[in-house]
Amino acid sequence: xxxxxxxxxxxxxxxxxxxxxxxxxxxxxxxxxxxxxxxxxxxxxxxxxxxxxxxxxxxxxxxxxxxxxxxxxxxxxxxxxxxxxxxxxxxxxxxxxxxxxxxxxxxxxxxxxxxxxxxxxxxxxxxxxxxxxxxxxxxxxxxxxxxxxxxxxxxxxxxxxxxxxxxxxxxxxxxxxxxxxxxxxxxxxxxxxxxxxxxxxxxxxxxxxxxxxxxxxxxxxxxxxxxxxxxxxxxxxxxxxxxxxxxxxxxxxxxxxxxxxxxxxxxxxxxxxxxxxxxxxxxxxxxxxxxxxxxxxxxxxxxxxxxxxxxxxxxxxxxxxxxxxxxxxxxxxxxxxxxxxxxxxxxxxxxxxxxxxxxx
Numbered sequence: 001x002x003x004x005x006x007x008x009x010x011x012x013x014x015x016x017x018x019x020x021x022x023x024x025x026x027x028x029x030x031x032x033x034x035x036x037x038x039x040x041x042x043x044x045x046x047x048x049x050x051x052x053x054x055x056x057x058x059x060x061x062x063x064x065x066x067x068x069x070x071x072x073x074x075x076x077x078x079x080x081x082x083x084x085x086x087x088x089x090x091x092x093x094x095x096x097x098x099x100x101x102x103x104x105x106x107x108x109x110x111x112x113x114x115x116x117x118x119x120x121x122x123x124x125x126x127x128x129x130x131x132x133x134x135x136x137x138x139x140x141x142x143x144x145x146x147x148x149x150x151x152x153x154x155x156x157x158x159x160x161x162x163x164x165x166x167x168x169x170x171x172x173x174x175x176x177x178x179x180x181x182x183x184x185x186x187x188x189x190x191x192x193x194x195x196x197x198x199x200x201x202x203x204x205x206x207x208x209x210x211x212x213x214x215x216x217x218x219x220x221x222x223x224x225x226x227x228x229x230x231x232x233x234x235x236x237x238x239x240x241x242x243x244x245x246x247x248x249x250x251x252x253x254x255x256x257x258x259x260x261x262x263x264x265x266x267x268x269x270x271x272x273x274x275x276x277x278x279x280x281x282x283x284x285x286x287x288x289x290x291x292x293x294x295x296x297x298x299x300x301x302x303x304x305x306x307x308x309x310x311x312x313x314x315x316x317x318x319x320x321x322x323x324x325x326x327x328x329x330x331x332x333x334x335x336x337x338x339x340x341x342x343x344x345x346x347x348x349x350x351x352x353x354x355x356x357x358x359x360x
Contacts, residue, residue: 002028004040004067009058011178015170018182019163020071026080026134027070030087031063033126039063039093041256044164045172046098046227047234050261052283053226060171062093065163072159073150076190076200081136085144086159088127089151092116094252095260099234116253118142148197149190155308156193157200165307169218176214184211191310191317201310201317208311208320209327216330219306225343226285228300233279233345236296237264240272240351271351278347287340297344306334 005023008016016023030036040063048054070087077083092115094100121127121142131138144150144160152158166185169176187207193199202208221227238260241247246267247260264276291297308331310317320327 002032004028004031004063008064009060011058011170012060012064014178015167015181016068016071018178018185019068020075022074023071024074024083027067027074027083027087029130030084030127031067033124033130035091035120035124035127036063036066036087038254038256039066039090041258042093042095042097043257044097044167047096047230048172048227050234050257051230051279052281053230053285054172057171057174060167062090062097065167066090068163068167069150069159072162073147076159076188077149080134081140082144082147082150084131084134084136085141085147086150088117088121088141089144089160091120092253095255095257096231096234096238099231099238100252120253148199152197152199154304155306157307157309159200161305161307162200165215165218165305168222169215173218173221175217180210180214183207184214189312191312193310193317199310199317201312202320203312205311205313205320205323208309209324211309212307212320212324212327212330215307216334219304219334220337222305223302223337223339225287225339228302228339229285229296229298229343229345232298232300233296233349236349236351237272237276237279240269241267243351244269244272246272275347275349279345279349282345282347284346286344286346288342288344289340291342292344294348295344296347296349297342299342304335306331 040061042062043049044060044062044065045054045056049056049059066087066089069089070083073079073086074083118138122138128138131141149159151160166176166181170181184207187203188200189203190198191201202211238247238252241264242249246263251260265273267273288297308319308321311320311323313323321331
């Protein structure tokens with residue numbers, strides 16, 4: 001057994017078996033390249049693993065997420081190009097993942113770091129050799145948006161969106177169990193959507209309603225003040241570390257999260273290291289309708305992530321929003337969900353008196 005598969009969490013191993021009965025052996029050579037190994041040290045949770053505000057059940061990396069996406073694509077297409085594109089889609093993920101989008105001011109789209117994907121693949125001797133061996137070009141795998149089963153626009157259902165809705169709901173918030181995941185996943189087929197493009201869809205309305213009932217409990221957690229404030233604090237900390245030359249831009253794409261955290265905790269600036277310790281020990285983020293002075297207080301409008309799946313309806317397919325009152329209610333409740341305007345940690349953190357937009 002490969003090192004990657006051998007080290008999998010038992011629950012993740014069972015989850016992967018649901019996504020694909022067959023684990024394609026050829027995929028392991030891509031998984032075990034240095035560039036993919038790097039993202040095994042970056043958590044999917046965008047910093048939630050490092051503060052007591054959240055209770056993370058176990059480590060789930062961006063590599064695990066990428067493998068899950070690849071398995072979904074392989075299960076429904078058995079197409080190597082699409083599967084590899086899905087596997088490589090997060091190869092450019094920096095430490096703390098979407099935290100760096102927050103740092104770049106890209107709170108609502110969260111796509112600012114994706115441009116490095118081609119560069120990283122192209123500079124990988126091992127990946128390029130594997131692609132050459134498999135008679136696949138760089139342009140066929142460097143953008144998974146080429147393949148609508150792999151990725152498409154919100155609120156459509158794609159492999160990427162399907163995977164992180166399952167895994168984060170399983171690991172961070174426990175809205176899923178494996179039996180429910182299996183029931184919903186095994187009800188999926190591929191249909192033509194409104195635009196004549198392939199899309200994952202449910203075969204049965206009742207199963208789709210169950211899926212929406214469960215997953216809609218997850219969606220608000222991604223835009224809670226606790227989540228947004230945690231990500232903004234880490235973005236501010238990374239900026240402060242960069243400004244003081246304790247880390248470089250390259251470090252964000254070459255070091256592990258543990259290595260970056262160790263640099264923060266051991267840096268010569270006691271203000272940074274002590275504040276980070278308070279962040280790690282914090283157990284609560286506080287809500288407020290007004291700005292709170294002398295606290296790390298922020299106001300952020302974050303990306304809304306949700307799905308309105310298609311359901312087979314005779315010879316056609318239709319969005320569940322138009323077929324089910326219960327699903328429509330669940331979706332509308334999420335879309336109308338709002339947090340207080342401000343939120344804060346019970347400590348101050350303002351390393352620079354004048355903040356400016358800083359893109360990396």
